[in-house]
Structure formats: structure tokens, C-alpha cells
Amino acid sequence: MINKTIKEGIQKYSDELTAIRRKLHSEPELSWEEYETTNFVSAYLTELGIKHRKTEPTGVIAEIKGGKPGETVALRADMDALPVEELNTDLPYASKEKGKMHACGHDTHTAMLLIAAKVLNENSEDLPGNVRLIFQPAEEAAAGAKEMVKQGAVEGVDNVFGIHIWSQMPTSKVSCNPGPSFASADIFKVTFKGRGGHGAMPQDTIDAAVIASSFVMNVQSVVSRTIDPQQPAVVTVGKMEVGTRFNVIAENAVIEGTVRCFDAATRDHIEKQLQVYAENTANIYGGTAKVEYIRGTQPVINGKESAELVQQVAAEAFGEDALYYEKPTMGGEDFSFFLDEVPGSFALVGSGNPEKDTEWAHHHGKFNVDEDALVTGAELYAQYAWAYLNK
Known part of the structure; x- marks a missing residue:
């Protein structure tokens, strides 16, 4: 189920992954204002030769065509920041925008999906199907996913998968349970x-x-x-x-x-x-x-087959001890609008590490992530797509 070439590729680009995350973190943009983030994602995909289109007013939909026929799986990352003042001002990559901050980890999601796309694209000839890439705006406004659906993000898609970095879980633990996840x-x-x-x-x-x-x-x-x-x-x-x-x-x-x-x-x-x-x-x-x-x-309700596939992938990729049970949260997530259209699931990847002071709550001015979790998230994106298409 696990592709060793994908694992090696993600590891090879780990420094680039961290650099992308830090760039995005230092340049936060609020919901429906992600113009520079959209341009950055578009330029990155262009360099990789991945066909894509910008959505209105912001956002990107891309697709990696596999070398063999098969289904289409979608991977989603959100891009917007929050109107929160960053309190970690001593960080070399602290927000440059007063009153704006990536206080929920969407910078990590975008960075992880870009590196996952890079590695999947390098192995596209072996893919039995296609990988849709959704770089979504305005999750914090609870409106971006619905708009992306209107603009064709999941047309022709058979399954959709998303990730949220989670400071309340230990670094690199993975939680994805069938049933309710977000309210x-x-x-x-x-x-x-x-x-x-x-x-x-x-x-x-x-x-x-x-x-x-x-x-x-x-x-x-x-x-x-x-x-x-x-x-x-x-x-x-x-x-x-x-x-x-x-x-x-x-x-x-x-x-x-x-x-x-x-x-x-x-x-x-x-x-x-x-x-x-x-x-x-x-x-x-x-x-x-x-x-x-x-x-x-809507509530995020993970499909049984998809959630169990995530658990299998995580166990094989990172070991059985990487699996974690995180109880459902009353927090909201507009990934639900994708699940209204196609089956799929939404996973949490832990980034909480007391030694690195990364256990602050999401939306707090001191929120930060243990960057060791980025490789886990990027590989989970890529390995899930590989496993789903080869199931």
C-alpha cells in the first residue's frame, strides 16, 4: 500500500517544505484576500508542469494526470490566515502583516500539499488515475469550500481527502476516525x-x-x-x-x-x-x-472506508504507534461541503510539542507548529492518494 519512492521523495524535499511554510507564514492573507498566496501556488505548479487554473477571486484547482486509467482522488488544503496579532515576534518567520497571522496552520496545509504534489507528479506515470489538487481560500469565513464546489473543484472526483494540523495532539500522530469529526x-x-x-x-x-x-x-x-x-x-x-x-x-x-x-x-x-x-x-x-x-x-462526517484507509496508510507509513484517537471537536470546518458532494475523510496531524512551545490553541496569537510534523502531513497526503488509486 505504501510507495517507498514517495516516502523518499517527501524526505528529500523536507527542507524545501519547511521553507515554503515559513514564507507563507510570514506573508499571511485573510479570507478572500489570498492573491499573493494564489500567485505563489500557481507559479510553483507552473514550474512543476502541473496544469491548473485560478478560481475567483482566489484559489487554485490543479490536476495531476496519471499514466494509467483509473479514478480521481482530490486532496484539499486551505490557504487563508486570521485577523490575529502574532505574539511570537522573535520567530525569524513571524508575520510581516500587523494584525494578521496564520494562527490556525493553513500555511502548513498549503506547503504540505505543494510538496505532496511535487512528489506525486514525479511519479505520475505509475499512477492509475488522477489527483485533483484543491488550494482553497476563505475556510475561516466558512465560505471557500462551497465556492470551490460551485467552480468545479470536485467535478469528476471519486473521493476527497483533507488534513488539518492539530496542536492539541502530539507531533506526527494521526487521527482519522469514521463518523463525526467536526461539528x-x-x-x-x-x-x-x-x-x-x-x-x-x-x-x-x-x-x-x-x-x-x-x-x-x-x-x-x-x-x-x-x-x-x-x-x-x-x-x-x-x-x-x-x-x-x-x-x-x-x-x-x-x-x-x-x-x-x-x-x-x-x-x-x-x-x-x-x-x-x-x-x-x-x-x-x-x-x-x-x-x-x-x-x-455542515458537520464533517468521515466516511468509514476512507477513514479506515487513512488509518491503514498511516500505520504502514509511520508505524502503528502513530495512530491516535482524537475525540470529535465542536469546532467547525468547511471541508464538510466537499463531503456533501463526494465520499472522503478529514484527518488530523499532531503538531503539539511542549519542548518547542507548540501546544497553544488554534486562533491564539502564540500558535505555532512543530515543523517535524510537516513531513508527516505531506507524506500522508501523497500516500493516501497513491493508496486510494491503487486500492
Whole structure:
């Protein structure tokens, strides 16, 4: 199942892999702004002789044609950074862009896939099928994968595979389990309207601050009292805007939050209950409520066959002890939109190493990766494609 030439090739280009990652890390671009990253990827693929096209407004779709007929497997890497200030300013490859940082590891994904593409291209004559390469923008906006699908990223694809570097796992461990991996990630906004007035005359008012506060306290019972406890779910209120002055009773209040779960029925139920709780809470106090619910990413559900293939590949490539069980996360990942179209799976590659201070949470200003994990990720991309096409 494992191609030794691929393993040797990845090792041969390990220094180049690290250099690419560091270049991308120092030059972060936010969602839908990845113009220079797109140009870099395009130029790199051009030099390799890999046919590709740029997508709009950013992103690249490429394809390595195998020397033998067969299926098409897609490999995906996201490219965007975050509006986070880098706190690791002593790094020689620290972000050059104030307020922007690769705080989630997408720089590593792009670098790993480029080197995987280089090695696969060198062995293309032996490939029984084709490898689609998807360099995706705007994952952090939960919109890039959906747009890439619209622009043909998975047309003619039989299977899709993605990787996320993961600081919460030990370096170079691999986790890819059948079933739920990442949760759906939705956004809700509730606007309460009361009747404002003087802080000394509450009898003449309907206090939006009281309505909103009551809703925040009560809405948690949607999860604790209306959902099967064996179905994980999270309702989080992350933002609350209310009031204008210390002695003015608020007329308006706006609450924003997120909903995370793995099950479609649970998702539908929470959406309905948010409406019920908001309207009834407002009614108790004589106010009104308007609820906006925006569905973001779907849950990432790994296909059984694909996930088991990842486990087999990882065990053969890196040893049985490389396999790791990472429980499903309530984090969101728009890779789900690819899995809505074709079968596949999404793996985690560990990069946490306390000796290198790389165990910081994703999206933190001190986030960094143990670069020893890059070779593991690049080889996993390439070996998965090889194994799938030769299965």
C-alpha cells in the first residue's frame, strides 16, 4: 500500500517544505484576500508542469494526470490566515502583516500539499488515475469550500481527502476516525425591542436589558432539558449589545451566538427552540423578539472506508504507534461541503510539542507548529492518494 519512492521523495524535499511554510507564514492573507498566496501556488505548479487554473477571486484547482486509467482522488488544503496579532515576534518567520497571522496552520496545509504534489507528479506515470489538487481560500469565513464546489473543484472526483494540523495532539500522530469529526457551525442573532425610558421610572418602560439577560440565562436549557444527552450540542452567546447610558433603561438589545452539533435533527430542533425561547421571553416582559439563524458549515462526517484507509496508510507509513484517537471537536470546518458532494475523510496531524512551545490553541496569537510534523502531513497526503488509486 505504501510507495517507498514517495516516502523518499517527501524526505528529500523536507527542507524545501519547511521553507515554503515559513514564507507563507510570514506573508499571511485573510479570507478572500489570498492573491499573493494564489500567485505563489500557481507559479510553483507552473514550474512543476502541473496544469491548473485560478478560481475567483482566489484559489487554485490543479490536476495531476496519471499514466494509467483509473479514478480521481482530490486532496484539499486551505490557504487563508486570521485577523490575529502574532505574539511570537522573535520567530525569524513571524508575520510581516500587523494584525494578521496564520494562527490556525493553513500555511502548513498549503506547503504540505505543494510538496505532496511535487512528489506525486514525479511519479505520475505509475499512477492509475488522477489527483485533483484543491488550494482553497476563505475556510475561516466558512465560505471557500462551497465556492470551490460551485467552480468545479470536485467535478469528476471519486473521493476527497483533507488534513488539518492539530496542536492539541502530539507531533506526527494521526487521527482519522469514521463518523463525526467536526461539528456544524451556525450563527444566530436575536434582536429584542422594549420601551426605553428614565432609569428612575421603570414603571413606564419595558427593559430590553432584562429581556436579553433572561434569554441568555434560560436558553442553555434548550441543550440541558430538550435534547437527548447522548447528542452533543453547544449553544453559546458570544456577544451582547444593550443600553446607551447608565441612567437610561434600554429600548433595544442585540445578542449574537453560535450553535454547534453533529446531528441534523438536533440542529433543526435548536433552531426552532431559539425562536420559541426568544419570543416567549420577550412576551413575558411585554417586548418583541426577532431571530435570525444562519446555517454555516455542515458537520464533517468521515466516511468509514476512507477513514479506515487513512488509518491503514498511516500505520504502514509511520508505524502503528502513530495512530491516535482524537475525540470529535465542536469546532467547525468547511471541508464538510466537499463531503456533501463526494465520499472522503478529514484527518488530523499532531503538531503539539511542549519542548518547542507548540501546544497553544488554534486562533491564539502564540500558535505555532512543530515543523517535524510537516513531513508527516505531506507524506500522508501523497500516500493516501497513491493508496486510494491503487486500492
